[in-house]
Amino acid sequence: MTGVITGGWNFVVAAYSITGVALIVYTVSLFTRSRHDHSH
Amino acid sequence: MLSALRKELLLQWRSRAQLLAVLVFGAAALLLFSFAIGPNAAALRQFSAGFLWLGLLLSSTLTLAESFHAEMENRALEGLLLLPASARNIYYGKAIANWIQLAVIGISLVPVMVVLYDAGTMRIMTLVAVILLGSAGLSAPGTLYGAMTSQIRSKQTLLPLLLFPLIVPALLASVKATSLIILGDPMGEARSWIILLIAFDAIYWSLCGLLFGRVVDE
């Protein structure tokens, strides 16, 4: 492959954001579900 | 095990109308695939192997689900397990019976494929061998999961959901080998795919037989 891929920061930001958001959402879901269980 | 097998085959022979219905279903699927592609003879021929195996895969969900139906009706599974014939023999009896049924469907769909997609071949014996090996790959895990899902609700959706990801290697290898047989195989690649199929079958026929006992334990 010749030449350089210019730009592409959108994709990088997208990848890191999706990863970060997913991990945060999952962590929150763990706390929510654990609280739900304990309230029983 | 032979008596278990004999019983299975007898059951299947008695319900051969069911087998015919599945065959018609498979043929109908192949017909639908051709409508999805359109009257493009070259494309149809090129993808004929894929259509054949997809048709067989879809048909397998019907036959595999059916194979434990008799036991579930009469709670006969518990009775069977009380016999000295161990769970392992029951498994292999059922798996072989399912294998034969799938192979029959597969081989019967070949003429349909030849007619609809203009996909004939001179290497009939090799094609039959691939169909035998591929159906064996579907039957081994299919029988195990058939036993599981027959005992719970939503069995129709769960069996394909569990089975399809698992048999991807067998599907890949069968389609590639069949495709090479139909379209030409100048470099003899079909052999490596057939070896992959044999390895897949060997692994899953032993592994599923080993685990079946735990699955039907009450």
Place this chain on the structure above:
Amino acid sequence: MSKVPYILLVLGAVCLVAGSAAGLFYAPKEQYMGDVQRIMYVHVPTAWNWMLVVIYALICAIAFLFTSNYKWDARLEASLEVATLFAILLCCQGSIWAKPTWGVWWDWDPRLTSVAVLLFAFLGIVALRNFVDDPPRRAIWSSVATIIASVDLPIVYYSVKWWNSLHQQQSSPSTVSSQFHFPLRANAFGMLFLMIAFIMLRSRIAAARLENEIAPPLEAA
């Protein structure tokens, strides 16, 4: 209750922030791939840790079949969920990398395709767990299904590799600039700490639910 998972969560987050910052701002531009290659600093650690969770799930499945101790079933439930999460992340990251690089969202890379297949397999097992109410049966069946799916993973990988090699020749996505390992290692440890914390916390939830379902007391997860 053990504080370890919470410590691991914080540690993991710190490592990930450090590693990602380094990968995004301090690592040099890759020669041909440009900035897009920075995705690898998060993709490769996710892949390593996914592999670890899958192996752990297999261990839990085998352990349950041998010991019939429900703590292993709780851990299996946790690993199935975490493995599914990581697999979805891997497919997203891989697609996002592939689009600017190869112009397509999916390029049948053997590694990514195997992840996708195993993702569907694990989703099937999670569905199975949801449809079986009887705890012993649910535990045995998911253990059996997990073993079968895990054994399949290498077979799927090799078959897709051979299948793909007939059509495309392309470099694998994990070529990383060899001068800069820090972001890779920091993110790898960050994900590892998070992963362990996730499994510990999720196992607790599963164990609590099992306690409600079965009479005999459970050992602590």
